[in-house]
Amino acid sequence: MPKSHFKELRRGKNQSRSGILNTRAGKVLTPFFMPVATRGAVKGLQPAQVSATGAQVLLSNTYHLHIQPGEQVIKKLGGLHQFSHWDGPILTDSGGFQVFSLAKIRKITEEGVYFKNLASGREVLISPEKSMQIQIDLGSDIIMAFDDLSGLSLTDRRRTKEAVERTHRWLQRCIVEFTRLTKGQKESERPLLFGIQQGGLNKELRRTSLEFVQSQSVNGVAIGGLAVGETRKEMYDMLEFLAPLYDPNRVRYLMGVGEPKDIRFSIERGIDMFDCVLPTRNGRHGSVWVTGDKKLNLNNAIFAKDAGPIDKKCDCHTCKSGYSRALLRHLFKVEDPLAGSLASMHNLRYLNRLCEEYKT
RNA sequence: GCUGGGGUAGUGAAGCGGUCAAACACGUCUGACUGUAAAUCAGAUGGCAUUCGCCUUCGGGGGUUCGAAUCCCUCCCCCAGCA
Numbered sequence: 001m002p003k004s005h006f007k008e009l010r011r012g013k014n015q016s017r018s019g020i021l022n023t024r025a026g027k028v029l030t031p032f033f034m035p036v037a038t039r040g041a042v043k044g045l046q047p048a049q050v051s052a053t054g055a056q057v058l059l060s061n062t063y064h065l066h067i068q069p070g071e072q073v074i075k076k077l078g079g080l081h082q083f084s085h086w087d088g089p090i091l092t093d094s095g096g097f098q099v100f101s102l103a104k105i106r107k108i109t110e111e112g113v114y115f116k117n118l119a120s121g122r123e124v125l126i127s128p129e130k131s132m133q134i135q136i137d138l139g140s141d142i143i144m145a146f147d148d149l150s151g152l153s154l155t156d157r158r159r160t161k162e163a164v165e166r167t168h169r170w171l172q173r174c175i176v177e178f179t180r181l182t183k184g185q186k187e188s189e190r191p192l193l194f195g196i197q198q199g200g201l202n203k204e205l206r207r208t209s210l211e212f213v214q215s216q217s218v219n220g221v222a223i224g225g226l227a228v229g230e231t232r233k234e235m236y237d238m239l240e241f242l243a244p245l246y247d248p249n250r251v252r253y254l255m256g257v258g259e260p261k262d263i264r265f266s267i268e269r270g271i272d273m274f275d276c277v278l279p280t281r282n283g284r285h286g287s288v289w290v291t292g293d294k295k296l297n298l299n300n301a302i303f304a305k306d307a308g309p310i311d312k313k314c315d316c317h318t319c320k321s322g323y324s325r326a327l328l329r330h331l332f333k334v335e336d337p338l339a340g341s342l343a344s345m346h347n348l349r350y351l352n353r354l355c356e357e358y359k360t
Numbered sequence: 361g362c363u364g365g366g367g368u369a370g371u372g373a374a375g376c377g378g379u380c381a382a383a384c385a386c387g388u389c390u391g392a393c394u395g396u397a398a399a400u401c402a403g404a405u406g407g408c409a410u411u412c413g414c415c416u417u418c419g420g421g422g423g424u425u426c427g428a429a430u431c432c433c434u435c436c437c438c439c440a441g442c443a
Contacts, residue, residue: 097395
């Protein structure tokens with residue numbers, strides 16, 4: 001069992017907790033939200049702008065960076081931190097999500113997953129070992145195991161069971177490869193490895209999977225395969241079910257979530273880490289959160305002459321600088337990318353501020 | 361003034377006797393996005409009713425025809441060339 005890298009500092013509302021996660025790139029206060037920088041950059045934002053939203057950790061993607069520009073290029077240029085100008089910790093997703101999101105162009109085998117690279121037409125194999133190698137080459141600080149996300153066959157018990165079992169076998173292969181690749185590194189130099197729990201909407205599978213992952217030599221436990229199309233009630237039921245089963249000494253990461261209310265619910269069910277494309281994707285599409293977890297669509301005509309900021313109570317760069325809803329609507333209408341950037345900063349700040357509420 | 365080409369819904373632009381309230385694109389309005397194939401996608405877009413449907417449109421006016429945006433006459437306006 002690896003030395004614990006997580007320290008719980010205090011308990012809060014319901015089952016929430018705050019603590020410190022130690023990574024080789026620095027300490028991180030939990031709970032926290034990670035902006036998504038799939039291809040090495042948070043779309044439309046400079047690292048300093050991302051940092052100013054309160055973000056501590058960035059999430060990048062193994063599959064996409066492997067396809068382009070390739071981990072060898074990044075390694076040669078000093079690693080992902082130097083390449084993308086992000087000094088803080090970086091978590092890389094393993095490519096496991098692409099098993100789900102690119103379902104139409106991939107083939108799952110026991111060896112790994114074959115993806116058809118849409119740009120070149122070539123087949124690309126991502127196996128548990130390959131995923132580890134790529135993430136190590138990228139210089140990731142938090143490495144995710146390569147999992148099999150069964151997605152919406154959530155109700156198909158056989159497929160779900162198969163995915164869970166394969167995820168477990170792949171986790172063991174990931175650990176072996178990770179250990180091999182990091183042999184000789186000091187504890188303080190070694191990246192963290194997180195295992196991913198699956199099980200769809202089947203509680204027994206979820207329980208078994210969580211127990212399995214927590215029995216392994218991993219630094220953190222991730223909940224995968226939620227928020228992929230099931231109802232909110234189904235997701236909440238599962239988070240409620242899992243809450244008492246977590247290892248108290250390890251950090252817990254709910255992958256791909258999400259909406260402010262979902263993050264609140266999850267923090268109060270013991271989750272420490274989140275990531276999601278919503279703040280940035282929605283931001284680019286004109287959708288912003290305002291006090292009360294409400295959503296506004298800045299494209300709407302009612303904002304055409306609205307001189308106010310997105311949210312009077314917000315302390316983000318966009319709101320503090322006095323950019324009006326009218327300006328933002330106009331910039332969205334004329335498709336100026338500045339609109340998406342300003343809205344993304346606002347949304348990221350909204351989620352980071354939400355997490356900060358649980359830190360004291 | 362002559363010759364030729366045009367005037368179609370917010371814009372551009374199809375249609376050239378019936379299946380035309382009128383393709384398509386843009387614009388506009390609304391919605392959706394949860395480990396990013398996503399600065400993307402979906403729907404609506406003459407009026408009213410919004411279930412059947414009804415009403416008013418294709419520069420203006422007048423004809424032909426069972427029936428016209430589509431054919432004829434006339435007027436108005438644009439564009440090109442020639443005077």
